Amino acid sequence: MDNPVAGRRPGRVTIKDVAADAGVSVAAVSKVLRDAYGVSDALRAKVRASMQKLNYRPLAAARGMRGQTFTLGFLIPDLHNPFFSDIFAGMTAALERTQYQMLLGVSDSAEPHEKALMESMIDRQMDGVMVIGPRMPIDEIRDFAARIPTVLIAHHPREDENFDTVNNNDRHGAELVVQHLVAGGYRNIAYLSQDIHGANLETMVTTEREIGYRAAMRDAGLGKYIRVVKAMQTSRETQAEARQLLQARTPPEAIFCWTDFIALEVLSVARELGLSVPGDLAVVGYDNTSYCDLAQNSLTSIDQSGQVLGLQAARLLIERIRGRTEPENFVMTPRVVARNSSRAKAG
């Protein structure tokens, strides 16, 4: 039913025009463009001058047919979580002086969208992709990684794979949270995690955090207080779970939320229920996003430095594009950033 108008826009300056202007062959211009072997300084200068003069820009679409497109894909689950912004900033910094351009795909946390975006990045001949917390099963990830250089962020591999990963030590982060709360006099500490239907559980950051949480609780002799609640990532559902938790016969003294985003919802529910934070309830988030610093939130969180993660991801991806095939797994050490929401109990 579509009868689309052709999309070609004529009059573009091509490599041919540059060659004609500089009085050299097309091949010579291409060589200059690619910094290839066998170009004299004189020729290079001539060609560069013509490119400048004509305002030439290589057509990525054409390049894609034979070589690289110098385009990297970045696949994120949503446009809500401000943590992604930190990661993105790190990537931008890493790519600053390169000729790579980054384009983003937003999967809406939906597996079909995620796959479609991966496919379409491959169709567009991108040189590589970075993905945050992929939802699709591991064997599909492997298939994609075999077709395009891939770096995964916030995905804990079980063994050596054909992609690289970048993470913070999520177990340790969760342990830090528990230790911090315990030091502040809190004992009944719950963990509010993410409910993802049908995902590859064992590699998820929330799972790692849960393991860390459980271990630290047991180590502190608080095994009997272990309580893990999972909520889908919608405001409604998160608030419903939080409300239920806080209205239980023995509500927790503290809630550790798997990400800041969710912690803010919990703060909201607490206030609506007339609970004071940290008086009646301590709340801790994860990621240390900019919202934590606002006085109305003053949310204790775990800093995993998104900037560093992004930078490393970009670095690893470019290495991989250049030919490295042995997997690398970068792990960052997280730290607690204490704020009012988890202030130590008086007495």
Added chain:
Amino acid sequence: MDNPVAGRRPGRVTIKDVAADAGVSVAAVSKVLRDAYGVSDALRAKVRASMQKLNYRPLAAARGMRGQTFTLGFLIPDLHNPFFSDIFAGMTAALERTQYQMLLGVSDSAEPHEKALMESMIDRQMDGVMVIGPRMPIDEIRDFAARIPTVLIAHHPREDENFDTVNNNDRHGAELVVQHLVAGGYRNIAYLSQDIHGANLETMVTTEREIGYRAAMRDAGLGKYIRVVKAMQTSRETQAEARQLLQARTPPEAIFCWTDFIALEVLSVARELGLSVPGDLAVVGYDNTSYCDLAQNSLTSIDQSGQVLGLQAARLLIERIRGRTEPENFVMTPRVVARNSSRAKAG
């Protein structure tokens, strides 16, 4: 200095393979692909079956050389503002059943990045672009729009242009804010706007909102209270300006912030200064993003329905790609969503 490895990945199923499998010509397959004229049902079925069987996917990079890439670009200033997420959702809905894919560029609110991203979207032969609040001067926008179908969001055109626009009625929105506050008993109302160095002021939403604010203040007989403060979009600078404003000899009773984002910072500063909201200070934002609803913010805001804006933007862009050349300017009517931060004064 780069000596990159070639990026080609072999073994891809091409139109040729499909043609061979179906026992027809390459041209025939292409016709089926494009829903072009002159294909019998039998042929179509045969080709479709082969495509399915071989799991064929058209290579966008190759398509870009002759026809469309079915890729749309969406250029946003940053990854922080949750309002963009609403707009994005609207676009996604509009593109749901089409074969268009959307890829995002993030300009970091920087003019050079913005231009570079526009260029690179053109280089990648995207079929069209949507841009939120472009920073570059109007004549450069015109140049780009001449090269690629363009829809601008949150940019108020002065006259007919070679691009479409999608907006809410920002003047009216600002008027609604003032009227709402005045009805609540507030008189000394300040406007906290955005400070952008060297941008095309006259088309910006913040300018429109300022005009609406001034007009409504005058209409309400509050001309002498008019006060406009501008801050760059960083947390530090915003908070500094807010602090200065609130510590002045006669601080405002209410602050209207050009976007929610900024209003949250103001709420933070107010709390740090020991001011109660709305007791000592009313705060109103713009965009009605999800953060407004959190109890700790409970921020009154103007709803301009990002979903609708995004949907319209995508619709207009596709129309334009199909060949429309007369500009269209969609304008949405905003409405107040009152919350606690601007509750009417007692007595």
Added chain:
DNA sequence: TGTTCTACGTATAGCGTTCTACATTTTCTG
């Protein structure tokens, strides 16, 4: 002075599509 390198350029065959021009078959018309 030949001969062999090395450095520098060029010609040109693709890459996977689209789309015009044309050939062939089928259907319609009188």
Added chain:
DNA sequence: CAGAAAATGTAGAACGCTATACGTAGAACA
């Protein structure tokens, strides 16, 4: 049933670039 018109299919030339294969000149060597 002839002739025209419509329907269906094919060949093949682009599109802008990359990269291989090759040519040619000058330098180095014997």
